[in-house]
Each structure stands twice: as structure tokens, then as C-alpha cells.
Amino acid sequence: MQEFMITLLTCSAAMSILALMYMAVTPILAKRYSVKGRYYAWLIIVGGLIIPFRPHFSNAFVKVDVPSGTATPIIQIGNGTPVTIPAENAAFSPASLSISWWQIATAVWLGGMIIYLTYHAVKHYRFTKMTGRWSEKIIEERALVLLQNLKTEMDISKQINLYSCSSVGTPMMIGFVTPRILLPKTNIVQDELRFILKHELFHYKQKDLWYKCLILAATAVHWFNPVVYLMARAINVQCELSCDAEIVKSADADTRQYYSETIIGIVRYQSKLKTALSTNFYGGKKGMKKRIFSIMDMSRKKTGVAIICGVLLVTLGTGFVFAANVNASQGGDTPTETQATIAERFSIYEQYGMTYNQEKDLFIYDNKIVRYFNDTEAGEGYTADYTKFDYTDYNVAIDVVAVRDAAGKLTGLAPVSKEDFDLRTESFNELNNMQGDAQEDYNGVSSAENGNATEDSGIVEGGSGLSTEAGNPNEQDTALNEYSSYGVSYDGENKCWVYENKPIHYFSDGDYLTFSDYSEDAVNNGISLEVIRNTNGEIEKIVEVEYHG
């Protein structure tokens, strides 16, 4: 469900951008391409909105960082079972709660869609009924003969009835099953009637009512997105323009002028009646000017196949965005991360000599197997560790750390010295032997992981002697170093982090970090803290919270 909603929202956002861009370039395209091509290119965008799913590209070319609210996984090289770090401590925010948020979102979306569709169904029903009440069948011979002739000319065999309706201000075509043309109760001379009927019959031929249904479907699915309403407007304009274009196709300037005047005449009547409805538009004076400009424009245009292809490509291209998104959410939702994404993520180190062997799920540096890798600056996702697997020979395996300059820019990779390597081996063995009673005999200098720290990582075990999850072997407990300027400090004597002279039992910084200390002192006397960040992600303050661990 969450995945579907993410897909939907991504689709909505990506297609909105595409639609807005397309709207922006429409005036430029109008100079070179036919209105028909421009009109049908919209159909692809509409389709892309209705069906939020795209063909899945396993390797996204365009890496789009989609914030998914979940933490990046830490991976363990070697056994191929990557481990995820849940963004929030499970005990702190029960999974059921976060699921119900997505359920609420889905329910709201569905509810909105139902309301939207109902509203339009009722509106359509009432409109049909009202126009039915006020319509009289036209029995005038001349009009009927004209309609019949035009139908033959345009190769339409379907029975189409002609009505005169007092409650409409503009000619229109309604009805899917029994299409009928409604004419307003105004004086229309024969020549004008010819244009009007032709225009409406073109709507029928172009299946514009069905097109409008698709637009309705798209706006219903994305009812929460204001851009789709703008889009619906823009397509309606193109719909009328494409009908106009068909009618004046290969017509001379006189005919075009007469057709323009016919339309203006209708607008005059409609404006008097103040009834703007259904298949017709008149977007104010500016809109009318555009429409007439389009009618009077006699220059030859390309069909616009290029536009259609272009829009199709970009629409499918939004699939890349989805692919990247799916990868991101996969990292957070499920504990499996594909080798491909690992490779992609770690590809930044390739130029410095560390390569990833997808097949064996191993990193190679200097022809040695990378036993441990850490890039503190890059974040949790860029740590690789398999100290568990006892590669203890310095000639076979190696520990590598990333080197970054003061600005945080990656400048290279450095293998650790043999001493450091052995120290890690040692402390790892020590940890293995300790089997849980980690506090004893542990000198607190090394930061090698015990199995526990790696497996439920993200919960940084601190204080009790088992310090940071991915630090340098010679580092002190640095888990909360980042927060030292906010009153958090490390008490080396009691081996715990303190805040306002109280030991910290639990410390949460949203997606960035979760820390907990289960030592006796911290559990009994400790406090729980939460970091408040502003919208820019900068730390605002640290507050004390209730912790029901």
C-alpha cells in the first residue's frame, strides 16, 4: 500500500512537471506543429497519469534521490544478507502506527476520488436531465438535410439527433450512447449552422467525449494535484482548436474570417446568457483572440509526430524516476538490497581503486578482499563490514577507510596499517569470546562491532562500553559527538553520554540517528532526548521526551 502511494505521488509529481513544461512550450510548438499533434500528445500525458506504473528499469540511469523517510541499509559483505537499519526504533514508534498513516493516506485518496467522481456523475446526470427538459427536436427540413449531408460528407453513419435547447448558451454535443447536438435558441443562419454542425460532428469523429472521460479519470486519480485541473483546461482549449483547424483546413481567408465571426457570434449570445458549459470554451478575450489567431493562421504545419514521440519518451522516462524511487524504498522497506544498487552506491570509490564484485558480493582493493570499509562522512550506507568472517591474514584481506578533505570532499582511500588491522582482528576475536558480557575486559578503545551492534544497527549501543557502530579502531565513543555543541557530552569515567548531568538512556534524531544505552544507570536514572530539526534539516534544539521502551 505504501509502495503504491509512493508510486502514485511520484507519478503525480513527475507528470505535473512534464505537463507544466509542455504547457510552457505549447506556444512555441504552435508555430511549427499542427494543433492535432499537440492535442494528441496530451493523450499520452493523460494516460501516464491514469496508469501510474511504468515499465521497470532495474538500473536507473538518472539517479533521483527520493526522500523515503527510511534509513539506508548497512550491508555486510560476504554472507549476502544485508541488514537494514530501521529509521525509527521499533519500540519507540510501533510499526502498526506508521502503517496506519499510509492507510489513512490511501483512504483519503480513495475517498477524494469517490467524491470527485460522484460529483461529476451527478453533475452530468443533472445537466443531461435539465437539457432534456428544455430541448425540442428540430424538425425544420433545411437543418436536417444539412446535418445529413455533412454526416455523409464526413462519413458518419451513427444516428445523431438535433435539438434546440433553451438552457444552453452554446452549441454542444452530448450523449455517449445517443449522441445529440444541442443548439442554443438564437437565430443561426444557414451558413453559420453549417460551420456549427461541422464543428460538433468533428467532436464526434475525434471521439472527444471519450477523451474527456479519460481526462476526468486522470483528474479523479490525481484530484489532490492542482496541476491536473490546469491541464484539463489546457487540453479543452486544444480540443476546440483542433476541431477549428479541421474545419478551416485548406479553406481560404474569407471562410476563415466567416468562421471566426460565427464563433464570436455564439460567444456574444452565450455571454448574454451567461451559460458557460460542457464541451465549449471561451476563455475570455485573450483566449478568444488566441482561438481566432489559430483559425486565421494559414501557414503549413508539420503533423507533430515528433511531439507525440517526444512526449511518449519523456512519459516513459518518468519510469526512471520510479525505478530510482523503488530502489530507495526497497532499501527501506525490505531487508534485501540488490547487488546492483550496492554496486551503484559504492561506484564513487571505483576511481580510487576499490571495486565491487557483484557476483561474489565482495569489495576488492589492491587485489585484496576488503574486510572492513568505512566512510564516516558519507553516512551509514557507506559502511561495509564483515569482521565476523574471520579474514585475519593481512596479505589476503584489508581494511580501508575513505579519506576526505576538510570540506568533506572525497579525496581518496587509505588502507589501514597492519597494526590497526591486527587490532581490529583482535578486538573482534575478543568480542566473539565475550559472547554478550561485553563490558568485562573490554578496554573501550576499539570500536569493533559485536554481532549485536551490526545486526540491529541504527540503534547505536553506547555507554556500556560497546561504542560506535562504525568508527575508527582508535576512536573514542563518538556516537553523539555531533551534538556536543547542544549540551551533549561524554562522561569518560562512567562511560556514558550525559545531558544536563544526567545519563542519556535514549537519544533520537529522526532519520539521522537513534542511540540507546541500556546500562543500568542509564535505564534507571537516564533521560530520553529527541532532536528537533527545522525544515532545512538544521538542528534547532534538543528536547526531553518520554520513552516507553
Add this chain to the structure above:
Amino acid sequence: MDKMKKLPDAEFDIMKVVWSNEPPMTTNVIMKLLGNEKEWKIQTVVSLMLRLVERGYLRSEKHGKERTYFPLVSREDYLKFETGNFMKQYHDNSFLNLVNTLYDDKALTDGDIDELLRWVKERRRG
């Protein structure tokens, strides 16, 4: 009448006949023009007419044996009411209005339209 109410179909059909004929109307005439076609009984027509009187759409007078009816609401007024009502519900008060106002969807003044006509002619020459 203070407040018009939307007429149900049957009553609307009666009014349509009333509007399209010279008043006064009698039940018999209505019956002849409408009842037979719809296969209504005379009682149905009478009760529909009385309901229209109640609603304030018709006024009735009794001359001896026969009761005659006059329309109180003109066809144009009712058309304006019904169509306008629809507009009001689905255009002005629509929740899409916010978006609608982004685009100008207003009716044009006569001045605007004359200007447009002049503009067409200019474009023709140009």
C-alpha cells in the same frame, strides 16, 4: 412567490403545456394536449394542477362549473431559475472554482466582442 422550487418532471410537463398555450387553461384542454399522450387519468392531471397552484405556479378561478388556470410564473423566469440554479451549484460554488479563476472563464462584454470582430478584420488584412 418567495422561493421557487424545482419542479418534478410531471409538473414540469403540465407547465410546459400551460406556457405554450394562451391562458386561461382548463383541465380538459390540458388532458387533451398531454394526458392522453402520457396515459394519465383525469384525476392525476387535476391533482398535479392543484399542486402547481399550491406551489404558486398557477392561479385558478372558478367560473360556474368550470375551473380555469393562469400561469403565475413565466417560462423565461422558470428557465432562468432552473438553469441559473444549476450554474450556481456547479460553477460558482464549485470547489474547482479556485482553479477556474486561474483561467479567465468570464463572459465577454459587448465591447469586448466588437473589439474581437474588428480584430478579425484587421488580421484578415494583415
